[in-house]
Amino acid sequence: MERPSSSPWSPSSWRTRPATQLPSYEDAQALRAALEEVALLPPLVTSWEVERLKEQLAEAAQGRRFLLQGGDCAESLDQCRAEAITNKLKILLQMSLILTYGLKRRVIRVGRFAGQYAKPRSEDSETRDGVTLPSYRGDLINHAEFEAAARAPDPALLLDGYQHAALTLNFIRSLVEGGFADLHHPEYWDLGFVGHSPRARELQDMVESIADSLRFLESLADTRVGEFSRVDFFTSHEGLHLPYEQAQTRRVPRREGWYNLGTHFPWLGMRTAQVGGAHVEYFRGISNPVAVKVGPTMTPDWLLDLLEVLDPDDEPGRLTLIHRFGHQGIATMLPPLLAAVRESGRRVLWCCDPMHGNTETTANGLKTRRFDNILSELEQAFEIHAAEGSFLGGVHFELSGDNVTECIGGARGLSEVDLSRAYRSRVDPRLNYEQAMEMALLIARKMAKANGFHAQS
Ligand code: PEP
Numbered sequence: 001m002e003r004p005s006s007s008p009w010s011p012s013s014w015r016t017r018p019a020t021q022l023p024s025y026e027d028a029q030a031l032r033a034a035l036e037e038v039a040l041l042p043p044l045v046t047s048w049e050v051e052r053l054k055e056q057l058a059e060a061a062q063g064r065r066f067l068l069q070g071g072d073c074a075e076s077l078d079q080c081r082a083e084a085i086t087n088k089l090k091i092l093l094q095m096s097l098i099l100t101y102g103l104k105r106r107v108i109r110v111g112r113f114a115g116q117y118a119k120p121r122s123e124d125s126e127t128r129d130g131v132t133l134p135s136y137r138g139d140l141i142n143h144a145e146f147e148a149a150a151r152a153p154d155p156a157l158l159l160d161g162y163q164h165a166a167l168t169l170n171f172i173r174s175l176v177e178g179g180f181a182d183l184h185h186p187e188y189w190d191l192g193f194v195g196h197s198p199r200a201r202e203l204q205d206m207v208e209s210i211a212d213s214l215r216f217l218e219s220l221a222d223t224r225v226g227e228f229s230r231v232d233f234f235t236s237h238e239g240l241h242l243p244y245e246q247a248q249t250r251r252v253p254r255r256e257g258w259y260n261l262g263t264h265f266p267w268l269g270m271r272t273a274q275v276g277g278a279h280v281e282y283f284r285g286i287s288n289p290v291a292v293k294v295g296p297t298m299t300p301d302w303l304l305d306l307l308e309v310l311d312p313d314d315e316p317g318r319l320t321l322i323h324r325f326g327h328q329g330i331a332t333m334l335p336p337l338l339a340a341v342r343e344s345g346r347r348v349l350w351c352c353d354p355m356h357g358n359t360e361t362t363a364n365g366l367k368t369r370r371f372d373n374i375l376s377e378l379e380q381a382f383e384i385h386a387a388e389g390s391f392l393g394g395v396h397f398e399l400s401g402d403n404v405t406e407c408i409g410g411a412r413g414l415s416e417v418d419l420s421r422a423y424r425s426r427v428d429p430r431l432n433y434e435q436a437m438e439m440a441l442l443i444a445r446k447m448a449k450a451n452g453f454h455a456q457s
């Protein structure tokens with residue numbers, strides 16, 4: 001096989017490689033027009049932000065920060081609403097506060113938002129009652145309704161997706177700029193949502209003890225802790241729809257290289273991570289920090305090839321590996337990959353996605369995940385990394401800031417029968433607000449214990 005890294009790269013060089021998971025459009029002219037328009041519109045993010053995130057990820061790879069990445073499996077255009085966006089920020093903010101406390105590391109907050117609109121599917125089509133239609137591939141591509149017109153890939157959605165990502169990001173930036181992410185802002189401390197959780201008291205205690213520490217620090221310094229008054233939120237999505245990603249790939253003045261300015265931090269899914277394939281070809285040439293999902297079929301050789309192609313210079317902060325094996329697989333599957341990377345002498349940031357390997361289907365046909373399995377994979381991840389002389393530098397969740405019922409378990413004991421009450425995800429099941437906060441609390445407690453201090457009274 002020709003080494004992909006030895007041939008010239010351009011934003012469109014992926015077109016010479018075999019591509020999977022790309023929709024086929026009937027109207028090539030309409031597709032071209034939509035992509036040209038996206039390419040002319042202003043970018044969603046800037047190269048300064050992208051480089052700042054890369055620096056922070058490099059620090060996380062050295063154990064000086066911790067990555068919290070979370071959001072919907074698939075964002076939907078009709079959820080581009082003030083309340084939904086605010087709730088997503090709030091849950092990431094509050095989880096990060098608890099994690100900072102437990103891990104004693106600053107947390108980098110990255111949302112799966114402002115562009116997480118395209119989904120890989122294991123089947124190209126779906127059959128119901130003898131009718132076969134293309135699979136739903138996310139709101140950037142087609143509609144979820146099971147009707148021929150809705151399922152046909154529509155180029156107009158590329159522009160819609162771009163605009164909704166811009167609207168989402170605009171609101172996020174205003175909230176952050178306006179003080180939402182200031183540690184002194186009440187959103188940080190308002191645990192109203194978990195008021196009825198059996199863990200409410202524990203969370204309240206932890207948060208009060210954090211507030212105490214902050215007040216103590218500020219009285220010592222006789223000033224507000226400025227370091228905490230502005231924090232960043234970064235965006236990420238799966239870089240799946242290559243024509244769309246290409247349209248947002250630009251050069252910027254006074255910097256070398258090409259940036260994907262449609263998001264800060266694109267990731268490469270397991271299904272499109274073939275070395276020599278179109279997606280890897282696209283990813284290798286952009287200057288953004290990139291992540292790769294690493295699942296059960298990954299081999300040490302394949303992983304090392306990916307590292308070589310995607311990060312030939314071993315650039316600090318460039319590469320994050322997000323492993324997702326499931327609670328039953330991680331103990332056997334992760335160690336050989338850790339060993340291979342360790343022996344290669346490379347620096348990557350390791351992150352655990354405890355969601356995707358733990359998906360199951362209920363008797364009613366609903367996709368779900370069990371809180372205990374998610375927690376178990378995460379706890380094992382911390383332990384395995386430590387035992388292998390590595391460390392876990394981040395976590396990746398599918399979560400909602402709302403009170404959905406998609407995952408089973410948690411302190412409130414959601415059961416299979418509860419799922420139908422508020423099951424809203426069109427793709428994968430998310431932790432709800434309470435479950436996500438509880439997850440953060442349990443990780444923080446465990447890590448605080450491992451580090452030899454008490455995270456809560
Ligand atoms: C996802 O993150 O929604 C996803 C599809 O993950 P994976 O590629 O790990 O299956």
Ligand code: CO
Nearest residue numbers: 073398427428
């Ligand atoms: Co998912």
